[in-house]
Amino acid sequence: MSSLEEPMIFERVRAANFRRRSFTLSSSTHRGEVSGRILDDGPVASQSDQCSLNYSYRDSMDFIMTERDNDGSCEGLDNWSRQQQGWKSSHTFLQRSRTPRCERNGSGATGYGHSFSTLSSPHDFPVSARFRPSARKIITGIPKFVKIVEVGPRDGLQNEKSAVPTHVKVELIKRLADAGLKVVEATSFVSPKWVPQLADSKDVMAGVRSLTGAQFPVLTPNLRGFEEAVAAGAREVAIFASASEAFSKKNINCSISDSLRRYEIVMEAAKRHGLPVRGYVSCVIACPDEGFIAPAKVAYVAKKLLDMGCYEVSLGDTIGAGTPGIMQNAFFYFVIKYCQSGHLTYYFHQFYFDVYAEPLICQEMSFLCWRL
Numbered sequence: 001m002s003s004l005e006e007p008m009i010f011e012r013v014r015a016a017n018f019r020r021r022s023f024t025l026s027s028s029t030h031r032g033e034v035s036g037r038i039l040d041d042g043p044v045a046s047q048s049d050q051c052s053l054n055y056s057y058r059d060s061m062d063f064i065m066t067e068r069d070n071d072g073s074c075e076g077l078d079n080w081s082r083q084q085q086g087w088k089s090s091h092t093f094l095q096r097s098r099t100p101r102c103e104r105n106g107s108g109a110t111g112y113g114h115s116f117s118t119l120s121s122p123h124d125f126p127v128s129a130r131f132r133p134s135a136r137k138i139i140t141g142i143p144k145f146v147k148i149v150e151v152g153p154r155d156g157l158q159n160e161k162s163a164v165p166t167h168v169k170v171e172l173i174k175r176l177a178d179a180g181l182k183v184v185e186a187t188s189f190v191s192p193k194w195v196p197q198l199a200d201s202k203d204v205m206a207g208v209r210s211l212t213g214a215q216f217p218v219l220t221p222n223l224r225g226f227e228e229a230v231a232a233g234a235r236e237v238a239i240f241a242s243a244s245e246a247f248s249k250k251n252i253n254c255s256i257s258d259s260l261r262r263y264e265i266v267m268e269a270a271k272r273h274g275l276p277v278r279g280y281v282s283c284v285i286a287c288p289d290e291g292f293i294a295p296a297k298v299a300y301v302a303k304k305l306l307d308m309g310c311y312e313v314s315l316g317d318t319i320g321a322g323t324p325g326i327m328q329n330a331f332f333y334f335v336i337k338y339c340q341s342g343h344l345t346y347y348f349h350q351f352y353f354d355v356y357a358e359p360l361i362c363q364e365m366s367f368l369c370w371r372l
């Protein structure tokens, strides 16, 4: 067991904070309503299946099920991806408000401090009988331990309106590590035109390079970022793709497929340097522009990242759209099914906790759901 895999008493977390409460999720965009309860010991209790989905979510699932290759590869996903080009969910969000978490000079954006109505989603669509046992197994099989990846110094500070002085960032990182966090994402080596808040990444790394007892991965969007990160002393990097085309373009100014090609190059360089690479997939449940994202798209991008060599892929619920129902139903089963050899984590934001578990943990963090 590595130092990252610290046991955490999950039952205690649940018992202390998951309050029983009722909720109703409804949508005016389609005649759907999903209702249920968040239970102390499990997620959604019931669903009223009145959803009328006007795109073939089930069909896409079946397609992938049948197209999966005998050797376990996911050529079927590639086929599906090609066939679905231009696919758009006809669903839209009902958003009570959408307030970008940051003002940026450029158009790069991932910070969506959302507060929106949760709707019945394609992910809430009841899974067919043959999926059910595995889905249950996934839910009951988690987790023996929890891995926390603290991303505040990076994801948090990238959204600050005013510049945080470098020494304050370094002190924050030190204190987070002192508090026992074993992985603290320190900064990003991205374009300062896009994220001016993290323009001091080299100096931040200089301040934390000598720290021991924790890992300090950094985000690298391209080869240039990777090389600068290595020169600054980074010993682990992360690459970040998206399951949403719109988000990919807004965040890193390229399509999903271009980003994957770019990351292949970063990965090759990382292998030469012997550096571990973590992967992110943003918008795994929903995108602020595209609406709900098909799990197949998520599976496709996650698998690509794992295949190219990421030791772990974090599934980013970027705008906090995940609900217990979504988790219980097709979504994770589906993604896991096609990333069988991989290691997946669930990346959620404080929003999730606010809604479902009180601000138990007041940091954005990744949550180790299961090990495959």
Ligand SMILES: CC(C)(COP(=O)([O-])OP(=O)([O-])OC[C@H]1O[C@@H](n2cnc3c(N)ncnc32)[C@H](O)[C@@H]1OP(=O)([O-])[O-])[C@@H](O)C(=O)NCCC(=O)NCCSC(=O)C[C@@](C)(O)CC(=O)[O-]
Pocket: 108, 109, 110, 155, 158, 188, 189, 190, 191, 192, 193, 194, 195, 219, 221, 222, 224, 225, 226, 240, 251, 252, 253, 280, 281, 282, 283, 316, 317, 318, 347
């Ligand atoms: C990817 C690019 C660079 C493409 O940006 P671009 O404008 O398409 O690329 P470019 O190659 O034309 O470069 C533009 C300028 O940036 C420079 N440049 C180019 N690369 C670098 C670099 N590495 N470091 C420093 N500078 C760089 C480059 O030299 C050039 O400078 P100029 O010639 O105009 O003076 C840009 O879009 C970018 O930096 N985006 C980063 C956006 C970002 O950091 N978003 C937040 C992180 S992702 C996230 O938060 C999601 C996550 C991980 O938390 C999970 C979740 O919640 O979903």
